[in-house]
Amino acid sequence: xxxxxxKYPKHFHAVDCIIFGFDIAEKELKLLLIKRSFEPALGExxxxxxxxxxxxxxxxxACRVLxxxxxxxELYMEQLYTYGEISRDPGARVISTAYFALIGIHELDPExxxxxxxxxxxxxxxxxxxxxxxxxxxxxxxxxVEKVKVYPVGFELxxxxxxxxxxxxxxxxxxxxxxxxRNFRKKILSMNLLEKQEDKERETSKKGAWYYRFNEEKYKExxxxxxxxxxxxx
Amino acid sequence: xxxxxxKYPKHFHAVDCIIFGFDIAEKELKLLLIKRSFEPALGExxxxxxxxxxxxxxxxxACRVLxxxxxxxELYMEQLYTYGEISRDPGARVISTAYFALIGIHELDPExxxxxxxxxxxxxxxxxxxxxxxxxxxxxxxxxVEKVKVYPVGFELxxxxxxxxxxxxxxxxxxxxxxxxRNFRKKILSMNLLEKQEDKERETSKKGAWYYRFNEEKYKExxxxxxxxxxxxx
DNA sequence: TTATTTAAATGTAATATATACACTTCTAGT
DNA sequence: ACTAGAAGTGTATATATTACATTTAAATAA
Numbered sequence: 001x002x003x004x005x006x007k008y009p010k011h012f013h014a015v016d017c018i019i020f021g022f023d024i025a026e027k028e029l030k031l032l033l034i035k036r037s038f039e040p041a042l043g044e045x046x047x048x049x050x051x052x053x054x055x056x057x058x059x060x061x062a063c064r065v066l067x068x069x070x071x072x073x074e075l076y077m078e079q080l081y082t083y084g085e086i087s088r089d090p091g092a093r094v095i096s097t098a099y100f101a102l103i104g105i106h107e108l109d110p111e112x113x114x115x116x117x118x119x120x121x122x123x124x125x126x127x128x129x130x131x132x133x134x135x136x137x138x139x140x141x142x143x144x145v146e147k148v149k150v151y152p153v154g155f156e157l158x159x160x161x162x163x164x165x166x167x168x169x170x171x172x173x174x175x176x177x178x179x180x181x182r183n184f185r186k187k188i189l190s191m192n193l194l195e196k197q198e199d200k201e202r203e204t205s206k207k208g209a210w211y212y213r214f215n216e217e218k219y220k221e222x223x224x225x226x227x228x229x230x231x232x233x234x
Numbered sequence: 235x236x237x238x239x240x241k242y243p244k245h246f247h248a249v250d251c252i253i254f255g256f257d258i259a260e261k262e263l264k265l266l267l268i269k270r271s272f273e274p275a276l277g278e279x280x281x282x283x284x285x286x287x288x289x290x291x292x293x294x295x296a297c298r299v300l301x302x303x304x305x306x307x308e309l310y311m312e313q314l315y316t317y318g319e320i321s322r323d324p325g326a327r328v329i330s331t332a333y334f335a336l337i338g339i340h341e342l343d344p345e346x347x348x349x350x351x352x353x354x355x356x357x358x359x360x361x362x363x364x365x366x367x368x369x370x371x372x373x374x375x376x377x378x379v380e381k382v383k384v385y386p387v388g389f390e391l392x393x394x395x396x397x398x399x400x401x402x403x404x405x406x407x408x409x410x411x412x413x414x415x416r417n418f419r420k421k422i423l424s425m426n427l428l429e430k431q432e433d434k435e436r437e438t439s440k441k442g443a444w445y446y447r448f449n450e451e452k453y454k455e456x457x458x459x460x461x462x463x464x465x466x467x468x
Numbered sequence: 469t470t471a472t473t474t475a476a477a478t479g480t481a482a483t484a485t486a487t488a489c490a491c492t493t494c495t496a497g498t
Numbered sequence: 499a500c501t502a503g504a505a506g507t508g509t510a511t512a513t514a515t516t517a518c519a520t521t522t523a524a525a526t527a528a
Contacts, residue, residue, distance in 0.1 A: 441496090466486095467487090
């Protein structure tokens with residue numbers, strides 16, 4: 001007997017990862033891009049991607065791609081959208097599921113990065129990307145803006161310890177607009193999710209800025225009690 | 235020469251549609267479910283689905299499934315999520331992209347519905363569904379709640395002309411809680427998106443309730459000028 | 469030691485938005 | 499003309515958001 005589904009066609013399935021990082025010094029969001037080392041589109045810029053294997057789920061495939069590229073596991077990652085246009089890949093029909101990931105730039109070893117042909121690219125200077133990767137990036141950016149408004153995912157882009165100035169710079173980079181310093185601090189501090197540390201960041205000012213740490217457990221507890229994170233500010 | 239991608243595996247790819255309707259009389263959200271007429275899981279309840287063909291995009295496949303089932307085109311539909319667990323379908327590995335659709339119950343011809351083995355099912359009485367379809371429904375419900383808060387998509391579930399009471403009933407069904415009548419009306423009317431008609435709905439009360447119509451053009455125009463729809467009410 | 473410089477830190481008043489809440493109106497049917 | 503039942507309406511209070519300018523801390527230079 002034929003297999004139940006044998007009359008239906010099969011398709012290649014890829015995953016592509018939109019990987020964001022935040023450059024604290026330059027106060028800029030960055031995107032991790034790959035200089036392709038294989039056909040088609042050899043030498044062109046693309047997102048990190050790979051084909052889904054028979055023995056792995058979609059999520060596993062995305063993790064594998066991300067992990068192979070960065071040497072990091074346990075990153076923040078989320079499925080974004082699946083692109084299924086017939087001719088999106090000129091090589092063959094490939095359906096691709098895009099994932100977006102947030103990583104601390106400092107966590108990614110530059111040696112590993114270089115050896116994989118990956119480069120951090122400012123959002124304002126994204127080169128032409130292959131296929132529909134630009135569409136993926138644009139969708140991911142929109143999603144990022146919406147996410148950081150109501151979920152505390154921005155912290156994934158910062159080191160464990162960060163200053164309020166850095167956090168505000170991050171939000172300004174994502175929102176692409178200035179936000180009011182006092183209102184921003186008032187709002188984030190009123191949520192009681194940040195723990196003030198006993199040391200200061202002393203690189204960027206004489207006075208120094210207090211380090212804070214995001215308390216994940218507190219967030220989870222508050223959430224169970226109906227709390228909603230919100231960092232929409234003027 | 236082998237094809238570029240020939241070393242990679244291919245996969246079956248399905249689409250599944252979560253189709254919501256709103257029963258005005260019963261003030262209840264409903265889900266369109268299929269009694270399966272084929273293996274595997276013959277006789278069990280499932281979402282409307284189908285395999286993606288070689289000559290159609292994912293979106294096209296979802297439209298085809300929806301159109302075949304309902305006889306309707308031009309429905310509100312949106313990609314929801316792609317489910318890629320290896321063993322989600324016991325018949326074979328099938329990756330499935332879920333779409334959610336909103337339709338006016340009144341628009342669906344009962345004859346067409348029945349002939350396709352489809353039934354409207356109250357949200358409170360969803361039977362066991364095959365595979366991971368219940369997960370899909372749950373995700374779609376969450377998405378629906380978030381969507382109607384900030385986009386005027388609820389109107390897709392109502393006829394062209396509807397009363398404010400009906401609109402409020404719809405929101406109450408989606409939010410699964412009561413909302414304040416005066417605040418609800420104040421808020422929706424203050425957006426200037428509804429046009430009061432000259433006739434009344436006279437089935438449910440002696441007094442009759444004015445019909446309104448959603449003005450799509452006005453919405454688009456306001457949106458261009460930075461307006462944001464918002465119908466979060468107490 | 470004092471003055472200067474630079475970024476960090478802080479509070480309040482005004483405005484806008486969200487909420488809580490109960491009675492009146494309309495009309496078909498008796 | 500009375501009744502019944504759903505539609506329709508407004509205001510006061512509380513909460514959240516916004517706008518905005520000075521002081522503090524500490525290193526460095528005078």
